[in-house]
Amino acid sequence: MNTRFAFTALLLLLSTGLFSQDSQNVILLDNWQDDNLPTISHGIRYNEVWGFVHDGLEYAVIGSTMGTHIFRITDDDTFSEVAFVPGAFQGQVVHRDFHDYKGYLYGTCDQGTSTLQIIDLHLLPDTVELVYNSNELVTTAHNIFIDSTSALAYLAGPSGSPLRIISLEEPTQPTLVNNFFGPVSYVHDLYVRNDTAYLNAANQGLWVVNFADPLNPELLGSLTTYPDQGYNHSGWLSEDSQLYVFADENDGFEMKACDVSDLGNIEVLSTFASNISPNSVPHNLMLKDGIVYVSHYNDGLQIFDLNDPENPERIAWYDTFNGDISYSFNGAWGIYAFLPSGRLLISDRTSGLYLFRMDLTLSTAELKRESSLQVFPNPTSGPLTLRCDLAQITGLRIVNLAGQEVRSLNTTGLWRGDELLLDVGDLPRGLYVIEVRSETEVQHTRVLRY
Template sequence: MNGAEYAVVGSTRGAHIIALDDGDPHQLFRLDGAVNGSQHVHRDYHTYKDYLYTVADQGFSSLQIFDLSELPNKITTVYDSTYPIVNAHNIFIDTTSGHLYSCLGGLSIGGNRVSNDISIFDLSNPEKPELLLRDTEIPWWNFAGVHDVYVRNDTAYLNTQFDGLVVADFSDLNDPKLLGRLTIYPESGYNHSGWLHESGEFYAMADETHGTRIKIVDVRDFDNIEVIALFGSETTDFSIVHNLLFKGDSLYVSYYADGAYVYDLSDRENPKLVAFYDTNELIPDSARYDGCWGIYPFLPSKRIIASDRQNGLFIFQLLEDQDVKTFDFFSIESNLIDREFFVNVDGPLDRSYDFHLYNYSGQEVGYSLLDIGRNRIDLSSIFANGIYFAQMSDGYQKQVFKVVKGEWSTY
């Protein structure tokens, strides 16, 4: 905006506008939400032309529209009303049609709040959205609700929670068409979010269910939508994906407690890990949603910004000449252990390697430096039997293995 780069970061208070360009990232403005407080933990944002559109999904949180055209000097509120959007979990703007899609919340219709799975608004006047269509007006609509949506040229890819992926054509709002569905697929769960590759031929999809991996979906034939690749962080059985976006052949992923990840999808059926950063020291847990919440790779400078629920804003630069595509310096000989187990390190000699042991609650209970080659880790009687997480690091990457301490017999 006006030759400068900014980050928009949400909090329980509202939106924070962070200036990024002077080497000292700092908050320029705080835009308080219509409602705020410790219970208001989910907000979503989208920019269109010179405007920022913001929603939240708790309470009567309204749609807020801010004019950013006078940054860095001024931000002007041009719209803040619970009519027609009372609250929403996510929004997406199809810039080709100028339509805003609102997901999973409430609308104000005839003075009453009514539930909303999906609704579409016209932004011909960016400061005054006009309701065009809602799900109750779609004859074939019969889904649990839309958590998120990606739209290109009026074709919408809708994440319908436990009803899977739905693809629809909204080019004629008087006659919207159901194009295809994917309801049965490997590691299905709470169908949460997705992003279409620029080719339009395949789509990355995330189920917000612990232990499920990222899916690459072939969408060339809407009558035969199918998953063609499964991959993920592989750190623990509890890892969980939140959001993911394509930029070119690179897929950028906010991976909750595992951090921020970048994958190379130039071979769509064989994704390769390019880079990752653990934004949060917490170990993935089966009941928690901590860590990296959002990621954004579209800044002109090619910097990547990511938000973490506990640790705030991160700013990254992906090195153009990086040639490390896989990270497999560490291995363990067995994850079933009694008094000891062995970690093998096979990496560059000019790095230092360390070992951290966490119990099932995420508390660190052990630490050791590692040498190149075979390392013996002593888990003597001071450690109770149970599940532990062994984390190894070389200062650039981390790998986590689940190990189980007990009394094991070999026959």
């Protein structure tokens, strides 16, 4: 028997989730929605999501047609609504956007006679206070991103300019710094770190600009021709600033993973997609520890392993939308993946706010019945505890998704119920399969090293 082929086939089974089309490796913890909120077309009530931590507690934020809803995320994985802040413009709202800084939540709206809102979070967990609600600096803007290192907020797509920069040196008294026009006519979204801004400029591609001197910005690079080029919508930068991942908001267009180590020569390393439908559209995404979390419209939450950026691997998903997919822009709108607990937030345009946890222990209920092998914590940065009910464990090995053995242990002497402590911190980040053997049986499970 070709054991390499057999194990590769098992890896494909474990990694692609042949048993379920709706979810894999994602646990739904809670969902909030309010049917009393007014809808716009296609039954849409909700828009962007954000998360933050205050005094050690985790919070979730979701925008709606009426305003901003703030929730505490409890220890038992539920939403507890804390406050609602009415929007300056209500009703026909497609999008609100949020970012927090120094205990304040900053919110914009892209429709109507709106304002910049600043919400004081210091009274949490009891309440919040709206301390700024003015259109002096901006009426509408599609997105807001705050570079905390320079106390600058970047407003994408404001009325009157492609990009507006305001100072938050006094967090409740923002002041105008500059309007950026540069080489593009519109900035839809952006990511900024240490004054370097990655501008998702819609039909004009990706542009990188240094704003260390915001009055005299410096163009560092651009990517204006690339595979599946369309409406360059949103992106995120890796922790080491070597990889930028972005999405074009077009039917069937794949996301791009780019080498940005040389901004004068940005290179697309790979493209990837959910591949659920020819018309699937990615929307917003976040990149954390080599894992890309995507709000993928009608396909819901989609999660990809990009620790090998030239070979992306879809590892988990949860479809939040069960309606008519003939309209490509229903379903999951926003993603927030940076809560310290590892819990994930998704906003769905019609079904509200979701709380998830990724669990890579096993792919499906069917596989859980076949294998009693448990590893925790999962994902892990290194330390692992392994437990299974085999009568006697005679061997263990760890294999990567290419089918290559990266660790092998002689475990003679371990019996049913025993725990084995492992450390995979020396392995490259990525998804692995752990195989344990007895005299008569072999069991497998997966672990994500982040």
